[in-house]
Amino acid sequence: MGSPCLLLLGPHVLSKAVSSQSCALANPSLRKFSWQLCGRPCCSPKVASVIRKHTKGKQCHQTSATSVVQQSSKAAADQAAFEAVIGIESHVRLSTKTKAFCGCANVYGAKPNTHVCPVCLAHPGTLPNVNEEAVQKAIITGLALQCTIHPHSKFDRKQYIYPDLPKGYQISQYDVPIAEHGRLEVDLPDGSSKSFGITRAHMEEDSGKLVHFGASSLSGSDYSLCDYNRAGTPLLEIVSEPDMRSGQEAAAYASELRRIMRFIGTSDGNMQDGSMRCDVNVSVRPRGAKEFGTKVEIKNMNTFGGMQKAIDYEIDRQVTLISQGRGNEIVLETRLYDEAKQVTKSMRKKEGLADYRYFPEPDLPPLGFTQESVDGLQASMAELPAAKRARFMDMGLPRDDVLILADDLETADYFEAVLEEGAPAKLAANWVVGDIMAHCKNTGVSMGSMKSRPATLAAMVKMIESKAISGKIGKQLLPELLQGKGAGPDGVKKLVDAMGGGQISDPAYLAEILDKVIANNQKQLEQYKGGKTKLKGHFVGQAMKESRGKANPELLNKLLMERLDAA
Amino acid sequence: MLRSSILLRTAIPTVYLRGSQSGILKQSNLPHHRCNVSKVDSPDVRKLAEMAQIEVSDQEVDAWQPQIAEIVEWFAHLQDLDLPADPSGSPEGSPLTDSRLREDTPRDWPEREKLLDEAPDREGRFVKVPKIL
Numbered sequence: 252m253g254s255p256c257l258l259l260l261g262p263h264v265l266s267k268a269v270s271s272q273s274c275a276l277a278n279p280s281l282r283k284f285s286w287q288l289c290g291r292p293c294c295s296p297k298v299a300s301v302i303r304k305h306t307k308g309k310q311c312h313q314t315s316a317t318s319v320v321q322q323s324s325k326a327a328a329d330q331a332a333f334e335a336v337i338g339i340e341s342h343v344r345l346s347t348k349t350k351a352f353c354g355c356a357n358v359y360g361a362k363p364n365t366h367v368c369p370v371c372l373a374h375p376g377t378l379p380n381v382n383e384e385a386v387q388k389a390i391i392t393g394l395a396l397q398c399t400i401h402p403h404s405k406f407d408r409k410q411y412i413y414p415d416l417p418k419g420y421q422i423s424q425y426d427v428p429i430a431e432h433g434r435l436e437v438d439l440p441d442g443s444s445k446s447f448g449i450t451r452a453h454m455e456e457d458s459g460k461l462v463h464f465g466a467s468s469l470s471g472s473d474y475s476l477c478d479y480n481r482a483g484t485p486l487l488e489i490v491s492e493p494d495m496r497s498g499q500e501a502a503a504y505a506s507e508l509r510r511i512m513r514f515i516g517t518s519d520g521n522m523q524d525g526s527m528r529c530d531v532n533v534s535v536r537p538r539g540a541k542e543f544g545t546k547v548e549i550k551n552m553n554t555f556g557g558m559q560k561a562i563d564y565e566i567d568r569q570v571t572l573i574s575q576g577r578g579n580e581i582v583l584e585t586r587l588y589d590e591a592k593q594v595t596k597s598m599r600k601k602e603g604l605a606d607y608r609y610f611p612e613p614d615l616p617p618l619g620f621t622q623e624s625v626d627g628l629q630a631s632m633a634e635l636p637a638a639k640r641a642r643f644m645d646m647g648l649p650r651d652d653v654l655i656l657a658d659d660l661e662t663a664d665y666f667e668a669v670l671e672e673g674a675p676a677k678l679a680a681n682w683v684v685g686d687i688m689a690h691c692k693n694t695g696v697s698m699g700s701m702k703s704r705p706a707t708l709a710a711m712v713k714m715i716e717s718k719a720i721s722g723k724i725g726k727q728l729l730p731e732l733l734q735g736k737g738a739g740p741d742g743v744k745k746l747v748d749a750m751g752g753g754q755i756s757d758p759a760y761l762a763e764i765l766d767k768v769i770a771n772n773q774k775q776l777e778q779y780k781g782g783k784t785k786l787k788g789h790f791v792g793q794a795m796k797e798s799r800g801k802a803n804p805e806l807l808n809k810l811l812m813e814r815l816d817a818a
Numbered sequence: 819m820l821r822s823s824i825l826l827r828t829a830i831p832t833v834y835l836r837g838s839q840s841g842i843l844k845q846s847n848l849p850h851h852r853c854n855v856s857k858v859d860s861p862d863v864r865k866l867a868e869m870a871q872i873e874v875s876d877q878e879v880d881a882w883q884p885q886i887a888e889i890v891e892w893f894a895h896l897q898d899l900d901l902p903a904d905p906s907g908s909p910e911g912s913p914l915t916d917s918r919l920r921e922d923t924p925r926d927w928p929e930r931e932k933l934l935d936e937a938p939d940r941e942g943r944f945v946k947v948p949k950i951l
Binding site for chain 1: 869923946948
């Protein structure tokens with residue numbers, strides 16, 4: 252972001268900064284000030300001067316700090332008077348080996364038009380054939396979202412006029428979706444939780460991919476090129492109730508939805524690859540009103556952070572328009588999120604509701620499920636993220652650690668594998684959330700594919716727990732373990748021995764070290780006795796240095812205090 | 819509006835068989851109820867053409883209007899049939915692993931290039947299509 256502050260860009264952006272708390276100060280150290288300056292409650296002159304200093308004299312405000320205080324206060328008041336209503340339609344690609352209605356491979360990133368056949372290219376006389384795995388994964392996802400599974404689901408044709416689906420229609424589901432009436436419980440970042448309704452989840456096929464030529468986007472292009480590899484791949488469209496009230500809630504919902512699908516293995520949910528695409532409907536209404544305002548659809552969000560910003564921007568845009576008496580400018584339309592500029596832009600107006608002319612798909616018999624088969628799928632479902640988080644919390648782990656450990660399946664699996672090897676939960680969590688995660692981040696290696704196996708970390712953690720080695724030795728040891736060393740029975744112990752032994756817990760040896768340290772630091776001893784008790788740390792440091800970091804810290808502390816108290 | 823061989827091929831049968839919003843196969847009536855009205859309004863050909871994204875001339879509208887009205891009238895006889903409320907006729911409790919479902923095993927179509935050659939226009943590995951909007 253080139254500008255030091257979005258406030259320079261005009262009033263509509265001012266309101267953006269107010270609600271999204273995303274004043275774009277380039278310097279991260281200023282972010283906390285940007286909160287105060289551009290967000291609620293208001294900025295103080297002191298903060299404004301800090302901003303000026305860091306922005307080399309450029310005033311953060313268009314006019315003066317005072318006027319911005321007034322503007323932001325008004326915007327904040329406008330925000331408080333309105334409530335946003337947000338619903339999300341998520342298209343997720345089901346992780347199957349083949350497409351929904353033909354045997355072509357369902358893969359991402361292949362050469363164009365290499366996974367096509369007469370069915371997905373809609374050649375005359377071909378018939379679709381439903382992929383069993385896609386149906387099962389749709390049902391499992393529905394069950395994970397606490398939906399009712401319809402025992403007699405069916406497919407419908409939805410008229411579609413673009414050439415990326417060559418049939419001229421999309422096989423979808425209309426009035427009898429495979430799953431409906433569900434709920435999704437979400438843990439919000441502030442520690443609270445909220446339940447969002449799921450209206451329905453229905454199966455459908457994806458379209459092919461169009462590349463537009465002669466322009467950067469679809470409108471204005473001279474012609475388009477089509478790759479049908481994606482045409483006919485299985486999607487599940489999950490429609491939420493309009494239950495979210497902020498960008499943060501919407502992002503938390505979508506994030507948990509993806510986490511669920513990854514945990515149960517029904518979709519990889521990669522937004523960058525288009526495996527999960529969210530269309531968000533946003534409207535605002537006066538707080539307390541029952542009727543919905545005019546909704547605007549936002550597309551093109553590639554990250555959850557982007558989604559949150561896009562929604563908050565859109566809420567502010569609508570509130571600002573209404574506050575300025577320009578509410579009639581909010582129209583039924585689709586807006587695209589511009590990630591670089593962090594704004595939404597109108598893509599197309601919607602003139603009345605689209606007429607898709609659905610009718611039952613004559614080429615496919617309806618689906619029929621017995622309760623036994625649904626129960627069987629329910630029983631086979633992997634543990635859901637919420638259940639995993641609850642289990643980790645029951646181990647006495649801090650909430651922040653639990654959120655990280657249960658954020659993705661690979662981390663959770665690694666952590667649990669360490670526990671299975673007998674490592675204590677809290678200590679193991681510290682290592683996994685701290686050093687192991689940092690290693691993965693720095694090296695770009697995922698936790699599941701590290702050279703170091705969970706058993707090796709467990710062995711080290713157990714040695715720390717039993718005080719055979721100190722945490723400090725553990726830190727020295729870890730890089731070796733991460734290179735794959737220390738595997739096998741007693742592997743870690745052998746490594747510790749090779750490094751010069753483990754933790755020293757011999758009182759006589761430690762006493763000897765302490766006596767030497769105290770003798771060499773008589774001046775500090777006098778100061779300590781004079782009341783500078785902080786110097787205790789100096790003695791500990793010297794003794795640790797003397798023991799080359801191997802002294803048992805607890806024992807060393809105890810013996811030191813005995814000596815200092817007696818001095 | 820555009821004239822595309824791809825679109826025309828697929829859209830025209832749809833237009834003829836489906837009727838318009840005011841026609842016999844009204845969306846909201848579809849799967850739920852049996853409609854007892856055998857007399858239906860003739861669809862507006864110009865509106866049908868608009869929904870199908872095809873151009874029609876005044877002469878075509880004049881020529882097609884009575885023909886389509888006749889076809890729709892013919893289909894209207896279906897309304898008189900006494901059918902069960904659920905036209906999908908789904909069987910009670912068919913198992914999930916019914917023979918109607920396909921095993922998830924990938925197969926390559928051997929004559930892929932031949933299929934793609936059927937496209938009206940190509941560019942490299944892509945199928946070239948006219949501009950969309």
